[in-house]
Amino acid sequence: MIDRVLATIEQRKSQSLEQLKEFLRIPSVSTKPDHAEHMVRCANWLADQFRFAMLDARVMPTGGHPAVVAKNKHQPGRPTVLLYGHYDVQPPEPLDLWNSPPFEPTIGKTEAGTDAIFARGAVDDKGQVWCHVEALLAWQAHGGVPVNLTCLIEGEEEIGSENLEKFVHAHKEELKADVLVISDTGLFARGVPAIGYGLRGLVYEEVRLDGPSHDLHSGGWGGAIQNPANALVELLATLHNKDGSVNIPGFYDDVAGLSPEERAAWKALPHCDDAFARDLKLSKGDLVGEAGYSTLERIWARPTCDINGLSGGYQGPGAKTVIGSWASAKVSMRLVPNQDPKKVQMAFRQAIRDRLPNGVRVTFTMDDHISKPVLTPIDTPAVKLAVEAISEGFGKPATFTRTGGSVPVVATLREVLGVDALLVGFGLPDDRVHSPNEKFDLDCFYNGTKTAAILYDKLATLKM
Amino acid sequence: MIDRVLATIEQRKSQSLEQLKEFLRIPSVSTKPDHAEHMVRCANWLADQFRFAMLDARVMPTGGHPAVVAKNKHQPGRPTVLLYGHYDVQPPEPLDLWNSPPFEPTIGKTEAGTDAIFARGAVDDKGQVWCHVEALLAWQAHGGVPVNLTCLIEGEEEIGSENLEKFVHAHKEELKADVLVISDTGLFARGVPAIGYGLRGLVYEEVRLDGPSHDLHSGGWGGAIQNPANALVELLATLHNKDGSVNIPGFYDDVAGLSPEERAAWKALPHCDDAFARDLKLSKGDLVGEAGYSTLERIWARPTCDINGLSGGYQGPGAKTVIGSWASAKVSMRLVPNQDPKKVQMAFRQAIRDRLPNGVRVTFTMDDHISKPVLTPIDTPAVKLAVEAISEGFGKPATFTRTGGSVPVVATLREVLGVDALLVGFGLPDDRVHSPNEKFDLDCFYNGTKTAAILYDKLATLKM
Numbered sequence: 001m002i003d004r005v006l007a008t009i010e011q012r013k014s015q016s017l018e019q020l021k022e023f024l025r026i027p028s029v030s031t032k033p034d035h036a037e038h039m040v041r042c043a044n045w046l047a048d049q050f051r052f053a054m055l056d057a058r059v060m061p062t063g064g065h066p067a068v069v070a071k072n073k074h075q076p077g078r079p080t081v082l083l084y085g086h087y088d089v090q091p092p093e094p095l096d097l098w099n100s101p102p103f104e105p106t107i108g109k110t111e112a113g114t115d116a117i118f119a120r121g122a123v124d125d126k127g128q129v130w131c132h133v134e135a136l137l138a139w140q141a142h143g144g145v146p147v148n149l150t151c152l153i154e155g156e157e158e159i160g161s162e163n164l165e166k167f168v169h170a171h172k173e174e175l176k177a178d179v180l181v182i183s184d185t186g187l188f189a190r191g192v193p194a195i196g197y198g199l200r201g202l203v204y205e206e207v208r209l210d211g212p213s214h215d216l217h218s219g220g221w222g223g224a225i226q227n228p229a230n231a232l233v234e235l236l237a238t239l240h241n242k243d244g245s246v247n248i249p250g251f252y253d254d255v256a257g258l259s260p261e262e263r264a265a266w267k268a269l270p271h272c273d274d275a276f277a278r279d280l281k282l283s284k285g286d287l288v289g290e291a292g293y294s295t296l297e298r299i300w301a302r303p304t305c306d307i308n309g310l311s312g313g314y315q316g317p318g319a320k321t322v323i324g325s326w327a328s329a330k331v332s333m334r335l336v337p338n339q340d341p342k343k344v345q346m347a348f349r350q351a352i353r354d355r356l357p358n359g360v361r362v363t364f365t366m367d368d369h370i371s372k373p374v375l376t377p378i379d380t381p382a383v384k385l386a387v388e389a390i391s392e393g394f395g396k397p398a399t400f401t402r403t404g405g406s407v408p409v410v411a412t413l414r415e416v417l418g419v420d421a422l423l424v425g426f427g428l429p430d431d432r433v434h435s436p437n438e439k440f441d442l443d444c445f446y447n448g449t450k451t452a453a454i455l456y457d458k459l460a461t462l463k464m
Numbered sequence: 465m466i467d468r469v470l471a472t473i474e475q476r477k478s479q480s481l482e483q484l485k486e487f488l489r490i491p492s493v494s495t496k497p498d499h500a501e502h503m504v505r506c507a508n509w510l511a512d513q514f515r516f517a518m519l520d521a522r523v524m525p526t527g528g529h530p531a532v533v534a535k536n537k538h539q540p541g542r543p544t545v546l547l548y549g550h551y552d553v554q555p556p557e558p559l560d561l562w563n564s565p566p567f568e569p570t571i572g573k574t575e576a577g578t579d580a581i582f583a584r585g586a587v588d589d590k591g592q593v594w595c596h597v598e599a600l601l602a603w604q605a606h607g608g609v610p611v612n613l614t615c616l617i618e619g620e621e622e623i624g625s626e627n628l629e630k631f632v633h634a635h636k637e638e639l640k641a642d643v644l645v646i647s648d649t650g651l652f653a654r655g656v657p658a659i660g661y662g663l664r665g666l667v668y669e670e671v672r673l674d675g676p677s678h679d680l681h682s683g684g685w686g687g688a689i690q691n692p693a694n695a696l697v698e699l700l701a702t703l704h705n706k707d708g709s710v711n712i713p714g715f716y717d718d719v720a721g722l723s724p725e726e727r728a729a730w731k732a733l734p735h736c737d738d739a740f741a742r743d744l745k746l747s748k749g750d751l752v753g754e755a756g757y758s759t760l761e762r763i764w765a766r767p768t769c770d771i772n773g774l775s776g777g778y779q780g781p782g783a784k785t786v787i788g789s790w791a792s793a794k795v796s797m798r799l800v801p802n803q804d805p806k807k808v809q810m811a812f813r814q815a816i817r818d819r820l821p822n823g824v825r826v827t828f829t830m831d832d833h834i835s836k837p838v839l840t841p842i843d844t845p846a847v848k849l850a851v852e853a854i855s856e857g858f859g860k861p862a863t864f865t866r867t868g869g870s871v872p873v874v875a876t877l878r879e880v881l882g883v884d885a886l887l888v889g890f891g892l893p894d895d896r897v898h899s900p901n902e903k904f905d906l907d908c909f910y911n912g913t914k915t916a917a918i919l920y921d922k923l924a925t926l927k928m
Contacts, residue, residue: 031780031781031782031783031784032780032781032782033781090784090785090786091778091780091784093778093780093784094679097678097679158783159782159783160783200683202683202785204783204785206783211744211746211750212744212745212746213744213745213746214561214744214896214899214900214901215558215561215898215899215900216744216898216899217868217869217897217898217899218768218770218772218796218798218898219664219666219798219867219868219869219870220763220867220868220869220893220897221744221763221868222763222768222770222796222798222868223753223754223762223763223766223767223768223770223798223868224740224751224753224759224762224763225744225746225750225751225752225753226750226751226752227770227771229770229771229772229773229774229793230700230704230770230771232697232774233696233697233700233701233771233774233793234701234704236694236697236701237697237698237700237701237702240694240698276688280675280676280677280678280680280685280689281676281677282675282676282677282689282823285822286675286689286690286822286823286824287688287689287690287823288689288690288821288822288823289687289688289689290687295688298687298688299684299685299686299687299688302687303687304682304686304687306682306686306687306691306693306694306787307691307693307694307697307776307777307791308682308693308777308778308783308784308785308786308787308788309693309776309777309778309779309784309786309788310693310696310697310774310775310776310777310779310791311774311775311779312771312773312774313771313772313773313774313794314555314557314772314773314794315773315774315775315794316495316496316555316557317495317496317497318494318495318496318555318623319495319622319623319624319668319670319772319794319796319830319833320495320554320555320557320772320773320794320898321554321666321668321772321796321869321870321898322554322772322773322898322899323770323772324772324773327771327774329693329697330777330778330779330783330784332682332686332783332785334682334683334686334687357752358749358750358752359746359750359751359752360750366783369783403683403684404681404683404684404685404686404687405681405683405684405785406683406785429684432678433681433684434679434680434681434682434684434784434785434786435678435679435680435681435786436678436679437678
């Protein structure tokens with residue numbers, strides 16, 4: 001049966017790509033208040049696609065952007081699979097760095113010479129969601145997917161899934177499942193498929209400093225009052241130590257160490273700092289991080305503190321001799337097991353308040369953009385089946401990897417539904433996720449679709 | 465005769481205000497490349513006004529925005545006065561903080577309860593230039609101004625007068641004068657007119673740090689590469705010492721100290737830190753600056769280093785977990801006698817290069833936005849006449865003050881023409897120069913016009 005499903009996927013390749021383009025043309029940027037209508041349009045479009053696959057699909061309200069929930073007819077004796085994904089995307093800015101418009105999906109060559117589809121959301125996460133929808137459509141042509149399936153595709157992943165926890169609590173029964181499948185990560189490298197077992201958590205803060213009541217002439221006042229921009233850089237500069245570690249009291253208290261086995265396993269992975277740096281047009285010497293850790297360890301197993309945005313004073317062309325009345329920074333911390341986001345957030349704010357220079361007032365304008373770090377067991381029957389599925393789908397043996405990014409819902413779903421996630425990702429490290437010219441290799445797109453189809457076939461064999 | 469001139473000024477009050485409004489409606493923002501046509505329009509408009517006063521006016525090309533040069537018929541035996549001013553203005557941003565549109569001049573109440581005209585350029589410098597034009601118009605009604613007058617009104621003061629030096633050299637003969645008059649500063653306070661004798665110099669830099677070739681997902685890369693925004697705050701935070709002094713090697717080498725007499729004279733001025741802070745909605749404790757100096761000393765006699773702009777990463781609404789590929793800052797240093805801008809600029813760049821964190825490259829994108837500090841003698845016959853003129857014009861005894869701002873041309877004109885400036889300013893400390901809601905008190909506008917008329921009358925008595 002699976003062979004016929006895969007044959008259908010092969011036949012439908014071009015239709016599938018056209019459908020993905022439709023999906024990508026909708027600018028579903030969740031963080032922009034004025035994009036709310038696009039969010040609703042995107043959710044409705046996606047629900048329709050699930051209906052084509054004969055699922056019962058509904059666009060359901062949350063405290064924020066709606067979620068799409070789709071189910072096939074559940075039959076007793078079959079394992080129940082919960083598929084999670086998100087239809088929202090990151091802002092496309094800076095627009096001038098895109099080689100093609102972010103919401104006009106374009107087929108082109110990657111720097112590696114492969115073919116890919118370029119668009120915001122191409123791989124994060126619309127493209128990977130579409131792999132599953134296409135797999136369902138193919139299965140539908142052959143009697144339907146052989147598991148009890150519930151799909152939950154949300155619209156707020158890129159803004160911290162702020163309303164999802166309440167939503168999952170409210171629909172606990174409806175979402176109950178034996179296995180959770182998420183395709184929002186990636187291969188370790190081209191030709192090296194992987195199953196993820198770790199995600200970093202997140203605390204995202206906006207720190208705003210206010211000084212004088214209005215902008216001032218830097219000649220008339222400079223030197224006699226606190227300049228909020230001066231104060232901001234002085235403040236933010238205290239967040240790191242010389243050795244690259246984060247300088248926030250208690251920040252490392254709960255950080256889980258790395259086992260010698262894990263460090264050894266990662267050393268064995270085909271990672272090359274030179275190539276890693278070259279992809280960023282940097283040299284190996286430009287790789288800067290916490291002393292005593294390798295690049296993979298720094299990304300997968302160590303917490304960070306990064307400035308994601310800086311604003312203050314005059315930013316237009318040329319010169320303006322002004323002391324801005326305020327300055328602000330967006331700062332995010334990536335967390336690792338077993339750090340507690342709430343605890344880290346409080347420690348961060350306390351450190352900022354304790355170090356606040358004279359003459360400015362601080363405001364924290366974001367509260368709920370946090371998520372917990374995750375480690376999932378890798379010795380379960382479901383994980384073994386996932387390894388088989390992606391190995392067959394990509395025609396190469398799969399390895400185990402962690403991810404430096406965060407998928408807030410994973411921790412939430414484990415807590416509420418008691419189910420662990422299978423992180424079966426189809427992206428590549430050079431996909432420019434969150435950046436201009438985001439893309440999804442067409443090979444990954446097709447192999448990902450096959451993997452999804454195979455995975456459902458294998459999960460059907462799970463004994464519950 | 466002067467009485468009849470002053471009577472004419474009194475009669476023409478409302479026409480004069482309407483003319484100023486026309487001047488202010490032209491958005492002559494010199495730093496914005498796309499405003500070039502407005503600059504030309506403004507120069508031509510101003511030249512026409514000089515012609516109404518029967519001066520021979522020309523709009524003359526420079527390497528950048530044009531300069532307006534206007535002369536009356538010079539007669540032997542009369543002293544020659546050079547009037548300098550500028551018709552360009554600072555950018556109006558941030559627009560949302562203006563109570564009325566920056567280029568729609570509006571009459572309203574100040575926080576002090578006085579009447580004023582609100583607009584970008586109201587006092588810096590269009591309003592003060594107009595005081596002189598109006599004085600010339602009034603004199604014209606009575607046979608013309610009694611001195612040989614040359615007016616030089618440039619369009620690049622707010623961007624460092626980059627092309628003026630070459631222009632002045634090229635037209636040295638034509639601009640030759642015995643006295644230089646500049647109205648681009650202000651009173652010490654309401655009811656306390658002043659003659660300025662010192663200006664700070666300026667070095668304006670834009671420092672840009674580039675790291676990875678494109679924006680990166682802060683989860684996928686955070687911790688393993690240098691974040692240009694992190695590097696920028698670390699770098700800029702090194703520019704000040706704990707005691708508020710500037711931490712650039714050699715920065716203070718040439719700084720002229722303050723004489724006990726000068727410090728005593730400034731202590732005697734009616735300055736109040738509480739009121740100074742209150743005007744900024746701050747408390748006295750918020751006043752931060754170099755240890756060991758009073759507020760006036762910090763503004764008038766000590767050099768500074770201020771961040772005028774900060775940009776990096778994502779600055780839109782909400783959250784974006786991105787590591788920007790670059791970050792930049794606009795930084796200006798105010799200089800005092802006898803600092804050399806070129807020397808300070810080199811010291812600044814050397815310090816930045818010496819302290820540059822790993823993993824980023826630095827670019828300095830501004831070179832010529834510098835000006836020299838100035839001190840002018842206060843015991844000359846011309847200065848004594850200027851003190852009389854402004855004391856009569858405002859009906860209060862004048863004092864001597866310095867200014868924290870910079871008027872680049874003053875040093876240039878002294879060097880090229882060998883003439884010292886009379887800094888006869890009509891503004892007030894609360895005029896919001898360079899800020900939203902810039903204004904010019906109507907009393908200052910009218911008394912400034914009278915002062916200009918009286919000044920020309922008195923300067924006519926100068927023996928050459």
